[in-house]
Amino acid sequence: MTDTDVPQGVRDLLARSNRLGSDPTVTNYGGGNTSAKVTVTSPASGEPVELLYVKGSGGDLGTLKAAGLAVLERGRLVELDRVYRGVEHEDEMVDLFAFCSHGPGGAAPSIDTPMHGLVDHAHVDHLHPDAVIALACAADGEKLVKEIWGGAVAWVPWKRPGWELGKAMRELSAKDGVIGAVLGGHGLTAWGSTSEEVEERSLRIIREAGEYLERESTAEPFGAYDDARSPLALAARRARAAELFPHLRGVASRDSRQVGHFTDSDVVLDFLAREKAYDLVHLGTSCPDHFLRTKVRPLLLDTAPDAPVETVVARLHELEEEYRAEYQAYYDRHRTDDSPAMRGAAPAIVLVPGVGMFSFGADKQTARVAGEFYVNAINVMRGAEGVSTYAPVDEAEKFAVEYWILEERKLQRRPKPKEHAGRIALVTGGASGIGLATARALAAAGANVVVADLDQSKVEDVAAELGGSDRAVGIKMDVSDENAVAAGVLEAVLAFGGIDLIVNNAGITRAGSLRDTAFEDWDLQYKIMPRGSFVVAKAIEPVLRAQGLGGDLVNICSKNAVFAGPDNVAYSSAKAAQAHMVRLLAAELGxxxxxxxxxxxxxIVKGSGIFAGGWGASRAKTYGVAEEDLGKYYAQRTVLKEEVLPEHVALAVVALTNGTLPVTTGLIIPVDSGVPQAFMR
Structure with a gap:
């Protein structure tokens, strides 16, 4: 099903959904759902049939396409009310939705489907706007809703999504003058006869809720400002964030490897400096969409922003143990015989006053979105505290949603992670040749990739090709300059939370015999290759140590490291030094x-920046062949008679680092199609 072969009402639904989903104050990424009811002619019977098109499970309104809609025959869905056995059994209704599908049925229907299907209005929006959730999570939310809208917007006490909530929406939507409802602890639902009408109603309710909060809120909803927790200056804040991030990532990855995201927005920094921050953080988030992403509550560091890092790390591990014990107790208090196994007790959000928020997830997008959700949670808490008292859903209900068997099924439907999922790789010389092929191969295997090279525009182009900031970043880095490397490592850590895998690939060559090689050519090659590999390894070693997650370092050396080719004294000896460094670092970092x-x-001739920069012409002259035939010449002197390509080296990098060889270290692999003179001894 494509966007162009659906009825006009569905095209209106998609356009409305994309507009609503593009505004984070209207609904969160992946949150909320929208629907439209459209009558078509059934291909099976030739008779009219009313279809419900509703956002499917796991979709996102901002990017919703027709393929992301579940398509149900509404009459059959409504008739399920005959078999509904009550709230204790409402989870079983989800399995029956499939029997109401029309044709292929589209995407998997979500648990919110009854909220749309049981309502008689043609269009329904269910959204999670901060302003409305602030009212939904206020201690006297029902009174506030009545005060703002009279009876035009109803109040529904907290109910988990499902058939029972759908029935409540059906009843309310049938009342004259009622255009929507605030769902306690949850969000907003609105309905209308046209797509334009429901969108106008949704936005009106959100706007009026925001205006009320702005007009009626106390001046300082979060209490007095504590100067001792005020933000560090920008440069110092970024440096401290990069210093702490690997330690925090290690804590967040205690149960499974995580990728990180850093946020130091004014909203976060101001909240963390307020007197109520500690109590509000420990109350936890409220809306299900929030705490499913952020866990029940964040971990809040209580050290001074400029405390010695050793002090902060020691306190972090104390708080980590407390957090894990608390989460285990929470799980034990509420688990039943049917509960899924505990998914891990590590925090998804770590808050550091004066520095910012560190959010974590199985991939960068998940980590980023978790942070966005906690910003939403801060906005909700501010709104609720400004006009009332923040009163989140109670702990038992949070557990019931977090460990809901239906939520577990959604998690089980996710694709199996790729081999490098959750890993962060830095590739030097990543804009061309071996480096570019390696960056592509690691990204394809699921890694987040930091592409480092001398040309900023080129590395940015590569990062964009690999999927943009949720998958890759481009960093200008001169490996011969330790200050540039340190700055690049800081940027890499701030981008993803740490580094797991280093590919020292940056290289250059100046051909020449002993007589022809100038001192500056010798020095330059040593500065970039063995010294550059040393500088990168030295800069990243503290990150690897702080994470406690192990890692991989791969030096791209050369067959020239063991094969004494002609007129190549500086390059070959530099590569030999780089190769022996493999053995030395293997012994040290194990x-x-x-x-x-x-x-x-x-x-490697094809795609090589080195060969294109004059090295190819030089080597062709040395061997007495045309430059365009150099790759073929190299191939003919090998056992396999195959030209070596950048992709072959990239595959070797993936094989060395994907867990296939978990206890292999200190190894140097030839990727040369079989050059007998370069066979390893």
Missing amino acids: GIGVRVNGINPDG
Whole structure:
């Protein structure tokens, strides 16, 4: 089903959904759902049939397409009321939705389907706007809703999504003059006869809720400002964030490897400096969409923003143990024989006063969205505290949603993670040749990739090709400059939370015999290759150590490291030094679980920045062949008679780092199609 082969009412639904979903104050990423009822002619009977098109499970309104809609025959869905056995059994209704599908049925129907299908109005919106959730999570929310809208907007006490909530919406939507409802602890539902009408009603309710909060709120909803927790200056804040992030990522990854996202917006920093922050953080988030992303509550560090890092890390681990014990107790208090196994006790959000918020997830997008949801939660708490008292859904109900068997099924439907999922790779010389192929291969295997090279525009282009900021970032880095490397590592850590995998690929060559090689050419090659690999490894070692997650380091060396080719004294000896560094670092870093290996490629002509920059012409002259035939020449001197390509080296990097060789370190692999003189001894 495409966007163009659906009825006009559905095209209106998609356009409305995309507009509503593009505004984070209207609904969160992946949150809310919208629907339209359209009558079509059934291909099976030739008779009219009313269809319900509703956003399917796991979709996002802002990017919703026709393929993301569940398509149900509404009459059959409504008739399920005959078999409904009451609130204790409403979860079983979800399995019956499939029997109401029309044709292929589209996407999997979500638990919110009854909220749309049981309402007689043609169009329904269910959204999670901060302003409305602030009222939904206020201690006297019902009174506030009555005060703002009279009876035009109803109040529904907290109910988990499902058939019972759908029935409540059916009853309210049938009343004259009622255009929507605030769902306690949850969000907003509105209805209308046209797509334009329901959208206007949804936005009107959101606007009027916001205006009320702005007009009636106390001046300082979060209490007095504590100067001792005020933000560090920008440069100091970023440096402290990068210093702490690997430690925090290690804590967040205690149960499964996580990727991080850093937020130091004014909203976050101001909240963390307020006197009520501690109590509000420990009350936890309220709306189900919030706490499913952020866990029941964040971990809040209580150290001074500029405290010594050793002090902060020691306190972090104390609080980590408390957090894990508290989460285990929460699980134990509420678990039943039918509850899914505990999914881990690590925090998804870590708050550091004066520095910012660190959010974590199985991938960068999940981590980023978790942070966005906690910003929504801060906005909700501010609104509720401004006009009332913040009163989130109670703990038992939070557990019931977090460990809902239906939520577990949604998690089980997710695709199996790729082999490098959750890992963060830095590739030097990543804008061309071996580096570019390696960046592509690691991204395809699920890694987040930091592409480092000398040309900022080129690395940004590569990062965009790999999927943009949720998948890759481009960083200008000169590996011969330790200050540039330190700055690049800081940017990489701030982008993803740490680094797991380093590919030292940056290289250059200046061909020449002993007589022809100038001192500056010798120095330059050593500065970029062995020294550059050393500088990168030295800068990243503290990150690897702080994370406690092990890791991989791969040096891209050369067959010239062991094969004494002609007129190549500086390059070949530099590559030999880079290769021996593999053995030395393998011995040194094994104690923290870091594997160090190397790859010796043959000369790679296609796609190579080095060969294109004059090296190809030089080597062709040395061997007495045309430059365009150099790759074929290299191939013919090998056992396999195959030209070596950048992709071959990239595949070797993936094989060394994807867990296939978990106890292999200190190894140097030839990727040269079989050059006998370069066989490893």
